[in-house]
Amino acid sequence: MTPPDQATALRGRLFVQQQAPGTAAARPAAGTPTTAPAPGLPPAPGTPGAQSIEHEREGDLSGWLPGPLVRKLLLVTALAVLAAGALAGWLVGRATAQDAMQRLLVQQGDEVELVARLLASKIEQSQKVLATVAEGITPQMLESPASLEWLLQQGLPAVRFFDAMQVARKDGQLSVNLRYGQLEQASELEPAERDQLRRTLVDGKPLVSELMGASAQEARVMFTQPLLRGEGRVIGALAGALRLQSQGLLPHSLALPARPESRLVVFTREGVILSHPDAARVLGHVRDEPGLAEAYERWRSRGKPLTASEDMTELYSGHVVSLASVPMPGWMVARVSEAGALLAPVQGAQRRAWRLAAGATLATCALALLAMVWLARPLAHLRRRARWLLDSEGLAVAGPRAGWPGWPRSPGEVDDVVRICTRLLEHRRLQQQDSQALMRQLQAVLAHVPLGIAVTCAERVEVVSLQACRLLDYTPAELHGRDLLDLLAPASGETDRMARHVRTQFAAHGVFDGELPLLRRDGGVQWVRAQGQPIHASNPQAGTVWMLEDCTAVRDARQQPAWRGEHDELTLLPHRAAFEQRLQALLASRAARPQPALPGAPVQAPVLYGEEGSGVLMFLDLDHFAVVNDLAGHAAGDDVLRHLARLLESEVRQMGWAARLGGDEFAVVLPGATTARGQAVAEQLRAAVQAWEPSYGGRSFTLGLSIGLVPLPTGLRDVAPLLHAADMACYAAKRAGRNRVEVRRVMP
Structure with a gap:
């Protein structure tokens, strides 16, 4: 618990001890003779004065009824609750509809972005697996097809990740053509696959191909990886192919859960559909998709692709369309939902909100009136009790008439409560004295803490430990109220830069941990390691706790060449x-280090x-x-x-x-x-x-x-x-x- 919190807690406990009725301090010990009540307090139960009050309470029913001020408040409350209920119902209904729709749009955009990231992760994982295989291929293996075939078929388990794999030498000759675990002739390699290998050999970097294959069953994507040796020298190329609907790329489960009013579609930059809830639509074109066709044309007209952290959610022809990009292959992920289906729950919720608002307003009005009548009972009671206190001997001696200038006068409840407030002011004065005593105790604790501690609010010192004062050669009074950043020593005119650095670190990380030069009272510079942390992370304006340590020796050590x-x-x-x-x-x-042994124990073998x-x-x-x-x-x-x-x-x-x-x-x-x-x-x-x-x-x-x-x-x-x-x-x-x-x- 921080020092301000301790003071608040102690102050609260002391206040409870003073105010709690029926405590040991308020009850007389057994055998102690009873005395007359203190001035300003009602007589104890059972005394003649108390009996007269009880008799008056039973016989005078007017004391239980609200006074004129309370009756006016009841009328104002009823009108205010009805007006507020009508306005709140309209505002809540409107805000609920807008907020619900916005959340649905954000949820759909987040879902599309999540799927895009998942696909990007799959592409990245495939490239990593291919890179692992590439690391196991040596230049000698390229010249020995037999050893290379053995390595790909039995030596590397990662090979089984791909449906097909090819290895080409630098001159473009195909060394191995492995497809579904079976070796095939180099002549069976398609031209598009050969072209992808040649591009990898020329560019010397990993590539992801466009979609290959004429049917959904044959559609595949080819990943290539250059074989590098020495100083980035390309000695060959490795390619791995995955079928479009394989588990490593776009399985059928990607489109789940299927909803009649919503579709999840993955397509290429040319508009070719790669994944669709309807398997028959795979390899079709997005121009035939309602709603998605307009979004696709709008995206193409932008002239620039979406970034990995960007998504686009807009309304097209009664459809809500969200788009997100998969960077490396240039694919797009889209969620297409019918706007009417999305808005139906919102409209239903709006109607229910109106009905609930009307019922709640009437119920609140009735409860508010009943509650005010019930809460006004103690006020009427207080009025009766205050009248009796004014006639008592104790108040006659002290006399409220002696010190009344500045108080408002109003017939009824207010006039009676004012007289009670004079007693509350006296209690407040006593509490302030207790608070000051607690603060002195807190300062005594800080005086013995062997660590430089300062508590700032709005960058100004509120509480400071004695060790921090010794560090800077100031007294607590001299540091109180000072701006902590004003204590920065002017090192070559960079004080403003250091102050900006402190604020930048708080903005970036929420805390500060670094070394600062502080100005001592004698004009010297004291380097300290300062660690600042907000008292409440959720409310930085509540203040900051700083811990200051002398780091002069550490800085001197850094100047040594050995360090x-x-x-x-x-x-x-x-x-x-x-x-x-x-x-x-x-x-x-x-x-x-020798191992300890017990006296008389046999010699143990070395560890x-x-x-x-x-x-x-x-x-x-x-x-x-x-x-x-x-x-x-x-x-x-x-x-x-x-x-x-x-x-x-x-x-x-x-x-x-x-x-x-x-x-x-x-x-x-x-x-x-x-x-x-x-x-x-x-x-x-x-x-x-x-x-x-x-x-x-x-x-x-x-x-x-x-x-x-x-x-x-x-x-x-x-x-x-x-x-x-x-x-x-x-x-x-x-x-x-x-x-x-x-x-x-x-x-x-």
């Missing part, structure tokens, strides 16, 4: 070579390599990082890597260390952690990255973390097998769906 030679310039983490050297030293010290000890190694790969680079630019990608480095460093610096291995790959070592503890830390890191949504240019990005975890085996001295096992575990996490933790062990 710069061992750390990555972008993330300030150790680079791969330094990381491997440190890990090597850890393994050597663990291998040389063999492969037995699990304490400590774990994590290999981390940032998921979807390429999307940030592609859409937001490399500067945003560098900022993501820097923020991830600070996040890893903050999470593990008390139990291990982190390093950047290259690109978006990082490593973490926890020397003393068990495997279970390592998995828990890995899950914490993964969850932290998943919850972090950086924002650049008004667009948020969702990231993930694939983690491969390997326990450190006892007796191992070589770093290479350990890193390889962690890398393979990370690769397994990637293949299993990304954003997960996979555990592997080093095999002896």
